[in-house]
Amino acid sequence: MKETTEATPEAVGTAGAARAAGAAGGERPVPAPAEAPAAARTVPAPGALAAKVRTLAPSMTRSMQRVAEAVAGDPAGSAALTVTGLAERTGTSEATVVRTARLLGYPGYRDLRLALAALAAEQAAGHAPAVTADIAVDDPLPAVVAKLAQEEAQCLADTAAALDTAQLEAAVAALAGARRIDVYGIGASHLVGQDLVQKLLRIGLIAHAPADPHLAVTNAVQLRAGDVAVAITHSGRTTDVIEPLRVAFEHGATTLAITGRPDGEITQYADHVLTTSSARESELRPAAMSSRTSQLLVVDCLFIGVAQQTYETAAPALSASYEALAHRHAPRPPR
Structure with missing residues (x-):
């Protein structure tokens, strides 16, 4: 069954809004986490989508994680789906799909679909980010150096x-x-x-x-x-x-x-x-x-x-x- 309600976990700069509200009332209340307005966001480039998913997935609810993992794992297939289709594929709700899109930095699902299509094209052209392997206890030191260098580079790219x-x-x-x-x-x-x-x-x-x-x-x-x-x-x-x-x-x-x-x-x-x-x-x-x-x-x-x-x-x-x-x-x- 699909879900119908779900809390949004995002909290970015929430204390700033509370400061302004508190100034008007003479107090400085502690804010509750709230999602930033979509209009205030900078829409990430297609190639940054995987990085956004890696960064934000731990802060998502499990159902939002399913949506994020689906779009990052299969950009081409997800881009071909309507919001209803993606909700059905992930066993969530249309509202969850839209909230996930917004959490990833897109004003709505339509913008996410466009980014997914562009990302799929990049992957088809061979420009997809490399998937790094874990360091094994028996890895030779040259392999450790190579893996660490690749992980560090990916970490910097994800943060940027x-x-x-x-x-x-x-x-x-x-x-x-x-x-x-x-x-x-x-x-x-x-x-x-x-x-x-x-x-x-x-x-x-x-x-x-x-x-x-x-x-x-x-x-x-x-x-x-x-x-x-x-x-x-x-x-x-x-x-x-x-x-x-x-x-x-x-x-x-x-x-x-x-x-x-x-x-x-x-x-x-x-x-x-x-x-x-x-x-x-x-x-x-x-x-x-x-x-x-x-x-x-x-x-x-x-x-x-x-x-x-x-x-x-x-x-x-x-x-x-x-x-x-x-x-x-x-x-x-x-x-």
Whole structure:
């Protein structure tokens, strides 16, 4: 039997809307996840469809996953189906098909069908993305290198395809004008946060990445309007990252989340959400490896964007940092 009702799991930048609503009423309520208007989306290119499915599938309901897997697995066959036909093939409802299309970034099913037809043509021409294999325990090292390189490249391509440039531009603008920036992350995500902080420091911005979760919360208490808090968590549900972002959000700071789960709890406290992707997890390749790769790409995009917007002050600050460290990189005296 087909289903008739289903909740939409997407939550992208939901805290921003709540901030505006709360300002009118004198409060800042925590928002419920809600789907972004289709008109505000950037329709992904056909070749990005598979990347969108890989990135967003974990945040979908099971019935939406069936639709997404069907269109990604058989673009040509799915493009030939009406919305009713695809609903019947996947055992879902027409409403579920339309919601899945919108979650993938398309205004409606008609636009998704056009993208599927274009993707099928690309695949027929031999331009389909390569399918990578898992790393086996007995793989020779050259094979491991080749597989990792292919997975990393696919991970970067997926992240670029999934990244909402409107959200990215808003995040860059917030960072460029920030009085103070706090960055929260645990484990591998903390290392990514440190990378962002050292980059921002070198162009003259005040940034911190507290390693202790308690210190992160006490720092967040000091943030106000004009400050920015950045949370990095692939799962979107790391308590030690959610807590300081929540505190920063409640104290009026602009909040950003870099996460692989756009439906994660972290997005409830994020004004702007930057979605990352990751390669498939396997026994010898934990999610932290691929999530780090995609997070670093987002960090680099943020840094370059901020450096562009603050170039008049960033360039001299960067030069000064180079000069301050120059003596540590002096050439060795001749023998």
